[in-house]
Amino acid sequence: MSIPESSAKVRGPERRERVAAALLAARGGDRHALDELVKDLTPMLWHVARSQGLDREDSVDVVQGTWLALVSSIATIRDPSALVGWLVTTTRRRAWRVAAAHRAELPAATEDLDVRADPDPAVDDRVLADEQRTRLWEVIATLPPLCQQLIRIVAFADRPDYDAISHALDMPRGSIGPTRGRCLAKLRQLLGVDQEGGWQWQR
Amino acid sequence: MAVAAVNAADPPGWNDPPDELDEQILYGVSEVWSEVDPPPAFLVDQVRFALDVEDADTEMLQLLEAGQLVGTRGNDQTRRITFGGDEVTVMIGIESNVDGTLRLDGWLAPAGCYDVEFRASDVVTTTRSDDDGRFVLGRVPTGFARLVLRRFGQPGVTKVVTTPSVEL
Numbered sequence: 001m002s003i004p005e006s007s008a009k010v011r012g013p014e015r016r017e018r019v020a021a022a023l024l025a026a027r028g029g030d031r032h033a034l035d036e037l038v039k040d041l042t043p044m045l046w047h048v049a050r051s052q053g054l055d056r057e058d059s060v061d062v063v064q065g066t067w068l069a070l071v072s073s074i075a076t077i078r079d080p081s082a083l084v085g086w087l088v089t090t091t092r093r094r095a096w097r098v099a100a101a102h103r104a105e106l107p108a109a110t111e112d113l114d115v116r117a118d119p120d121p122a123v124d125d126r127v128l129a130d131e132q133r134t135r136l137w138e139v140i141a142t143l144p145p146l147c148q149q150l151i152r153i154v155a156f157a158d159r160p161d162y163d164a165i166s167h168a169l170d171m172p173r174g175s176i177g178p179t180r181g182r183c184l185a186k187l188r189q190l191l192g193v194d195q196e197g198g199w200q201w202q203r
Numbered sequence: 204m205a206v207a208a209v210n211a212a213d214p215p216g217w218n219d220p221p222d223e224l225d226e227q228i229l230y231g232v233s234e235v236w237s238e239v240d241p242p243p244a245f246l247v248d249q250v251r252f253a254l255d256v257e258d259a260d261t262e263m264l265q266l267l268e269a270g271q272l273v274g275t276r277g278n279d280q281t282r283r284i285t286f287g288g289d290e291v292t293v294m295i296g297i298e299s300n301v302d303g304t305l306r307l308d309g310w311l312a313p314a315g316c317y318d319v320e321f322r323a324s325d326v327v328t329t330t331r332s333d334d335d336g337r338f339v340l341g342r343v344p345t346g347f348a349r350l351v352l353r354r355f356g357q358p359g360v361t362k363v364v365t366t367p368s369v370e371l
Contacts, residue, residue: 011230035251042250043233046242060246067250128238136235155232159221174217184225185217191228199224201231 015040016158019080027074034074038067041084044156045091051149052095058102062094084157085164092168132202139190147183150175245347248324252347252368261351262364264288286350286366291315293350293364297371304342305371309350311336316355323348345371 019040025033045066049059069090070077077083128134140148150171154162162176175183193199264286271280282297296308311317314336321328321340324347332338347368354362 010233012226031255034254038250038254039247042247043237043242046246047236047240050240056243060243060249063242063246064250064253068253071254126239128235132231133235133238136231137239140232140235151229151232152236155229155236178220179218180216180221180225182213182217184221184228185214185219187228187232188216188224189214193224193228199227201227201234 010043011156011158013158016080016160019083019158023074023077023080023083027077034071037083041087042067044084044153045087047152047156048088048091049095051152052092053099054095058098059095062091062098065094066091080158081161081164084161085168088153088165088168130202136191139187142190143183143187146171147175147186150183151187249347249368252324252349262288262362264291264293264364264366266367266369267292284369288364290362291317291352291364293352293366295350300342302342303345305345307340307343307371309338309340311338311352317352318355320351320353321348322351343371347371 019037022033022036022040026037042063045063046059049062050056054062066087070087073086077086126134126137128137140151143151146169150166150169153169154165154176157165162181163178166176166181171183175181180188191199265288266284267287268283268285270283280298283294284297285292285294287293292312294310294312298306298308300306307321309319309332311332314334315332316334317332317336317338319330319332319338319340321330321343323344326344326348328340328343330338330340347370349366349368351363351365
């Protein structure tokens with residue numbers, strides 16, 4: 001049972017090597033390499049912003065702002081894990097500032113109204129492209145919220161960076177890391193899979 | 204690194220090394236979230252475009268005003284955007300051409316001779332302002348773009364300003 005080829009491009013050793021090489025080149029001033037990083041890591045940052053409760057427009061602004069801020073800081077970032085940690089931390093902080101600014105704008109009387117446009121889709125009953133996706137979505141919905149958020153973000157990252165992400169999200173130790181961690185183990189448990197079961201993602 | 208105490212509520216296998224199945228599951232999670240809440244298709248391009256600033260000495264103009272005017276030809280509308288900086292203000296009027304492209308009429312103040320470069324993701328078009336500071340870009344594509352202006356004719360001084368990228 002192997003990872004489908006398309007997934008090796010979005011996560012895994014191949015992607016991580018690409019990020020490492022691009023980071024080195026970008027630190028040397030290679031703008032094309034910076035574009036490569038933007039392409040590889042923007043999806044992860046999108047989900048960081050959205051999982052902090054921002055609408056789509058604000059999430060676009062926050063992600064763009066994070067990349068712009070990276071340009072002045074990149075000289076101090078030594079390796080892909082440090083880069084991922086910096087990006088996630090920065091995106092999260094910017095998202096909080098935006099969310100706080102919105103709260104400050106709302107007069108007290110309308111506090112109950114959800115005035116945001118297109119908020120992050122809450123895990124709900126929805127049917128996805130196939131049964132396996134729908135089932136996985138249902139299971140994700142039953143994860144504790146912090147685990148839900150963590151799993152959502154590490155799904156777009158590579159294993160060596162899990163620690164940095166967990167730290168950037170202020171997750172308790174043992175949530176994820178060099179070992180499987182409680183969140184992923186919980187997801188496996190809820191999915192009802194084990195190694196012999198041979199659960200495989202159908203493309 | 205301290206090992207967390209064993210807890211009856213901990214899910215089984217939490218302290219084991221991750222395996223192939225974990226990779227499968229996480230890939231599945233990324234696919235599910237990509238279906239439920241994908242980033243906008245333009246996001247990566249927009250970021251890349253925003254990063255592509257000429258160099259540290261280029262002044263970035265500020266968007267001062269953007270609005271709509273009713274044009275002189277019936278129900279045509281001219282969009283007008285004004286950018287400002289330390290030394291120059293740029294106003295552009297945007298109208299649609301019949302073929303779906305745009306016409307940009309520009310005014311620079313104070314009037315001066317500038318090379319004007321229109322930059323979109325795969326298009327670069329140049330023109331030059333006249334003595335009154337006016338310029339025209341007759342056919343440019345819609346979409347994200349910015350203008351880069353270079354003052355010429357002043358010995359020893361090359362001033363470069365750029366507008367932020369805007370959606371036309």
